[in-house]
Amino acid sequence: MCRGNTFKRKFPLMIMVEDGPALSLGLTCKYCARCEFIIAHSHELEAELCTAFEKIAPAKTGNDYHVVGVMDKKVWKKGLKAGSPSGNAMDAVIFFKQYLTLEFSPGGWGYRGDQ
Numbered sequence: 001m002c003r004g005n006t007f008k009r010k011f012p013l014m015i016m017v018e019d020g021p022a023l024s025l026g027l028t029c030k031y032c033a034r035c036e037f038i039i040a041h042s043h044e045l046e047a048e049l050c051t052a053f054e055k056i057a058p059a060k061t062g063n064d065y066h067v068v069g070v071m072d073k074k075v076w077k078k079g080l081k082a083g084s085p086s087g088n089a090m091d092a093v094i095f096f097k098q099y100l101t102l103e104f105s106p107g108g109w110g111y112r113g114d115q
């Protein structure tokens with residue numbers, strides 16, 4: 001929104017899937033440090049989600065989902081090392097305050113409205 005430069009950074013996104021398990025997914029997003037704004041491409045996110053769900057809950061692949069926040073990186077890494085998410089993963093989630101939908105147009109990324 002500030003039209004400043006964004007840079008790429010990997011975020012452990014916490015995703016709630018309708019009628020399915022919650023999961024954390026490491027995804028490289030664009031990030032604006034000034035606005036604390038994370039931009040994820042829905043097609044990249046959905047591709048990762050499909051891959052994950054084919055392993056853990058194939059019947060739930062394609063269900064509606066909601067990205068609720070970002071997990072604390074330290075907790076997330078601990079979970080990765082242990083091979084499974086830690087029990088209180090939700091306690092380590094920093095929930096998003098606002099969602100915006102951006103669409104690419106020839107003029108650049110644009111703001112379409114609140115969801």
Ligand SMILES: [Zn+2]
Nearest residue numbers: 001002032035
């Ligand atoms: Zn910004």
